[in-house]
Amino acid sequence: MTAPRSSREAYRDLLAALLPADDRLVCLDSDTGLFSGVDFGPAAARYVNLGIAEQNLMGVAAGLAACGRIPFVNTMATFATTRALETIKIDIAMNNLPVRIVATHGGLSAGHLGPTHHSLEDVAIMRLLPNATVLVPADAPAAESLIRQSLDLPGPVYVRLGRSATPELPAGAAAPRIGRAQVLRRGPDVTLAACGPYPVLLALAAADELAALGVGATVLNLHTIKPLDVTAVVAAATTTRAIVAVDEHWPAGGLGSALAEVVAELAPTRVLRVCVPDAFVAGTGGQRHLLDRTGVTGAAVVARAREALGRVSAT
Amino acid sequence: MTGTGVRDAGAPDAELRGTARLAGHAARIRERIVEMCAGDEGGHLGGSMSLVEILVALYFDVMRVDPAAPAAPGRDILLLSKGHGAIGLYATLAERGFLPAERLAGYGRAGDGAPPLSAHPAADVPGVEMPSGSLGHGLPLGVGFAVAARLDGSARRCFVVLGDGELQEGSVWEAAMAAGSLGLDRLVAVVDRNGLQITGRTEDVVALEPLADRWRAFGWTAQEVDGHDLAALRAALRAAPAAPGRPTVVIAHTVKGRGLPFVEGQPRSHYARLGDRQRLRALAALRRAGA
Numbered sequence: 001m002t003a004p005r006s007s008r009e010a011y012r013d014l015l016a017a018l019l020p021a022d023d024r025l026v027c028l029d030s031d032t033g034l035f036s037g038v039d040f041g042p043a044a045a046r047y048v049n050l051g052i053a054e055q056n057l058m059g060v061a062a063g064l065a066a067c068g069r070i071p072f073v074n075t076m077a078t079f080a081t082t083r084a085l086e087t088i089k090i091d092i093a094m095n096n097l098p099v100r101i102v103a104t105h106g107g108l109s110a111g112h113l114g115p116t117h118h119s120l121e122d123v124a125i126m127r128l129l130p131n132a133t134v135l136v137p138a139d140a141p142a143a144e145s146l147i148r149q150s151l152d153l154p155g156p157v158y159v160r161l162g163r164s165a166t167p168e169l170p171a172g173a174a175a176p177r178i179g180r181a182q183v184l185r186r187g188p189d190v191t192l193a194a195c196g197p198y199p200v201l202l203a204l205a206a207a208d209e210l211a212a213l214g215v216g217a218t219v220l221n222l223h224t225i226k227p228l229d230v231t232a233v234v235a236a237a238t239t240t241r242a243i244v245a246v247d248e249h250w251p252a253g254g255l256g257s258a259l260a261e262v263v264a265e266l267a268p269t270r271v272l273r274v275c276v277p278d279a280f281v282a283g284t285g286g287q288r289h290l291l292d293r294t295g296v297t298g299a300a301v302v303a304r305a306r307e308a309l310g311r312v313s314a315t
Numbered sequence: 316m317t318g319t320g321v322r323d324a325g326a327p328d329a330e331l332r333g334t335a336r337l338a339g340h341a342a343r344i345r346e347r348i349v350e351m352c353a354g355d356e357g358g359h360l361g362g363s364m365s366l367v368e369i370l371v372a373l374y375f376d377v378m379r380v381d382p383a384a385p386a387a388p389g390r391d392i393l394l395l396s397k398g399h400g401a402i403g404l405y406a407t408l409a410e411r412g413f414l415p416a417e418r419l420a421g422y423g424r425a426g427d428g429a430p431p432l433s434a435h436p437a438a439d440v441p442g443v444e445m446p447s448g449s450l451g452h453g454l455p456l457g458v459g460f461a462v463a464a465r466l467d468g469s470a471r472r473c474f475v476v477l478g479d480g481e482l483q484e485g486s487v488w489e490a491a492m493a494a495g496s497l498g499l500d501r502l503v504a505v506v507d508r509n510g511l512q513i514t515g516r517t518e519d520v521v522a523l524e525p526l527a528d529r530w531r532a533f534g535w536t537a538q539e540v541d542g543h544d545l546a547a548l549r550a551a552l553r554a555a556p557a558a559p560g561r562p563t564v565v566i567a568h569t570v571k572g573r574g575l576p577f578v579e580g581q582p583r584s585h586y587a588r589l590g591d592r593q594r595l596r597a598l599a600a601l602r603r604a605g606a
Binding site for chain 2: 026045046048050051053055056057058059060061062063064065066067068069071086087090091094095
């Protein structure tokens with residue numbers, strides 16, 4: 001693993017480079033602080049700080065997009081998707097407008113900021129909405145790459161980013177492409193499907209551990225939750241015996257739900273989940289600590305995989 | 316263009332701008348609202364009748380729009396934030412030539428292939444800039460249109476028509492604060508101040524007064540007018556921006572159900588399905604008033 005960098009800083013630097021080069025882009029801020037000190041140069045007029053008002057933020061973005069602009073909307077994941085949801089639904093998604101909602105503090109990355117700032121529901125909410133593309137990059141380079149690829153998509157895009165630096169995925173995988181599962185390992189027994197920084201890393205670590213136990217795991221990085229790569233999911237369901245879904249999200253509506261919806265219809269297969277339990281996560285601690293405490297661990301992935309394959313877990 | 320004598324928005328003439336002529340448009344629009352409320356589904360009668368002169372002043376006098384080119388770049392924008400005024404908007408769009416008048420008969424009915432006319436405006440109705448219905452969405456959108464116009468170097472104005480009960484939505488004030496702070500003087504809000512919402516007087520539900528002062532405190536220039544006085548409305552709306560660097564609000568004092576003595580000023584006018592007798596009574600009342 002190379003030196004860690006936060007996906008939101010990578011995104012900030014990308015946007016600082018893109019804004020002067022592309023007249024369509026507008027950066028709408030909501031007092032996030034992410035852009036303090038950024039010099040947008042000749043594009044400075046296209047940075048607008050709308051203050052702490054998320055409904056207005058989304059509505060202004062829709063208005064700009066209706067006039068031919070591509071607004072990048074900046075706020076935290078839970079504020080974007082719960083406080084401003086109706087505005088996203090009606091003004092952005094219903095009109096299929098090219099607004100890019102780049103949401104930081106996804107999952108438990110807000111850590112010690114507490115459950116008001118955790119976002120364990122945003123993926124479920126966003127994938128409900130017609131026309132939306134939902135992206136969960138697993139590291140900073142993937143965030144850059146996926147956001148670049150999303151520029152010319154006609155409709156709304158939701159990008160879930162974190163807060164602090166997270167390790168990069170090991171080198172060697174093909175670059176992520178929107179709508180395509182990124183195959184990180186191939187194995188015949190079980191599929192570990194994950195999205196987001198730690199879940200993908202945990203899936204990779206679990207695959208190593210399973211290999212030592214004689215179990216071959218396929219590891220899929222499902223960075224695009226919507227549209228889900230149905231072909232890859234069905235292939236996983238038919239070439240391995242079970243799927244373990246790993247994500248940093250509450251159980252309802254997250255990655256496990258998305259996978260179960262597909263395989264239940266097209267290729268019935270067991271889908272087991274490693275995710276944050278259906279409870280608010282109180283207490284302090286960083287992202288890793290909270291994931292450990294809520295049971296989103298490599299050991300849990302191994303245990304679920306063995307359970308799915310009918311082998312008793314050593315716990 | 317239709318046979319209404321409407322000219323290009325860019326070339327207003329004295330005849331078009333005559334208040335008497337505008338009153339004729341208003342009268343026909345009111346009759347069409349009554350006809351739509353006499354359909355199977357009924358309609359938002361009261362808040363559409365209160366809105367008529369506001370829409371007539373905008374569409375027939377103030378706004379630069381062209382029914383032959385409804386998406387023309389640089390056109391002025393109208394966002395009906397009080398989406399329940401849809402039948403008032405449809406009738407106005409028909410009168411102005413955006414929408415064939417025959418289409419109004421399809422209001423509330425299952426689709427026949429043409430864009431549906433539902434109780435709240437959908438995006439694919441000619442002349443509708445953005446769909447609406449849920450309250451509190453229009454002013455944030457308007458801020459977006461106004462910021463876009465500023466970035467484009469366009470003189471386009473964006474008019475957002477709001478209900479007064481709607482002003483209880485917090486998003487309106489988020490947008491008002493942003494517009495004042497950004498100095499968006501191409502943004503004009505028009506409040507249909509009919510004083511009523513479903514459960515009674517706004518002032519008895521959640522009070523709005525002192526309404527003009529509230530807007531002023533958010534950095535807007537506020538003017539109050541009689542919302543059924545076409546000359547006063549035209550003057551106020553044409554003058555926007557009333558002060559450079561400030562958004563403008565025109566608070567139009569209106570009567571819910573205006574033109575129908577049996578429902579005027581009554582909360583029950585909010586939504587109505589008019590039976591045959593009520594329809595005839597309503598049309599007779601409108602004709603008497605116009606005589």
